[in-house]
Amino acid sequence: GQNIDQPTEMTATEGAIVQINCTYQTSGFNGLFWYQQHAGEAPTFLSYNVLDGLEEKGRFSSFLSRSKGYSYLLLKELQMKDSASYLCAVVDSNYQLIWGAGTKLIIKP
Amino acid sequence: IAGITQAPTSQILAAGRRMTLRCTQDMRHNAMYWYRQDLGLGLRLIHYSNTAGTTGKGEVPDGYSVSRANTDDFPLTLASAVPSQTSVYFCASRGTENTEAFFGQGTRLTVV
Numbered sequence: 389g390q391n392i393d394q395p396t397e398m399t400a401t402e403g404a405i406v407q408i409n410c411t412y413q414t415s416g417f418n419g420l421f422w423y424q425q426h427a428g429e430a431p432t433f434l435s436y437n438v439l440d441g442l443e444e445k446g447r448f449s450s451f452l453s454r455s456k457g458y459s460y461l462l463l464k465e466l467q468m469k470d471s472a473s474y475l476c477a478v479v480d481s482n483y484q485l486i487w488g489a490g491t492k493l494i495i496k497p
Numbered sequence: 498i499a500g501i502t503q504a505p506t507s508q509i510l511a512a513g514r515r516m517t518l519r520c521t522q523d524m525r526h527n528a529m530y531w532y533r534q535d536l537g538l539g540l541r542l543i544h545y546s547n548t549a550g551t552t553g554k555g556e557v558p559d560g561y562s563v564s565r566a567n568t569d570d571f572p573l574t575l576a577s578a579v580p581s582q583t584s585v586y587f588c589a590s591r592g593t594e595n596t597e598a599f600f601g602q603g604t605r606l607t608v609v
Contacts, residue, residue: 395538430587430600431517438595440577475539483594485530489539 390414392488394476399494400466408474408491421452422450422461423473423475425490431475434461463493471495500524503565503588503601509577518573518604520588530572530592530598531555533584538583540587546571578608 392412400406411419419438423431437443437452438460445461449462461474501522506593510516522529530541532555542555546565560582562574571590588601 421597432600436595436597447557471588479595484542484545485591485598487532487540487542489537 390478390480390486391487392459392476392478394474394488394491396489397492397494399496400463402466402495402497404466405462405464406466406493408463408493410459410461410476410488411457411479412457412459412476412486412488413481414478414486418451418479418481418483420450420459420479421477421485422448422459423477425475427472434474436497453481466495468495498506501588501590501599501601503558503604504584506602506606507605508607510606512578512608514578516575516578516606518586518588518606520571520573520574520601521569522599523543524588524592524599525558526590526592527568529565530589530591531561531571531573532587532589533557533582534587534603539607542591543573543586565585579605580608582606583608 390447394410422434425431435450442451443477452459473490473492475490504519511515514587527548530545532540545562546552549568552563586604589598591598
């Protein structure tokens with residue numbers, strides 16, 4: 389079967405750094421996406437990794453290790469508006485998106 | 498229309514009634530998807546369409562049907578709604594196999 393694991397919930401402090409992990413076991417791999425979803429809203433695209441390594445985009449970075457079936461999303465200089473759920477999704481061998489259940493990130497002042 | 502639009506945004510529906518959720522995109526994306534999102538379960542794929550004229554079943558297709566008569570529209574029909582279909586429904590589209598999916602704003606459906 390196909391499986392994506394993320395922590396259910398994480399808490400961090402405003403101004404700090406947080407790392408959200410995602411591990412996957414899928415039939416093939418053609419890339420990994422991270423999405424942000426604020427409560428009551430639709431998911432919005434954050435990052436895409438298809439090769440091993442780190443992709444940096446402002447305060448957000450995403451890392452991929454294909455050999456380990458592992459990715460993380462790193463959020464720096466946390467702001468209250470970063471309170472949201474973060475979804476990991478893998479593109480499988482049929483180019484379908486397989487979604488994790490999401491990690492709810494709570495930012496405290 | 499800019500992007501991908503769903504209608505209605507919310508609906509309360511009596512059990513046993515038929516309901517069609519509408520989804521339209523103007524990005525000329527080939528692939529379109531319907532998901533339901535329930536607390537703690539993440540996004541679950543109901544049906545998908547890789548191109549106009551074709552559809553496929555996702556993880557939770559029972560009780561739902563779709564059609565894809567053209568590139569822009571991908572309606573989702575509940576033939577006879579049941580309370581377990583109470584959920585938030587998201588439509589999404591994707592241009593190519595390695596590009597991100599864009600989501601509609603969602604439809605909050607309550608079946609009573």
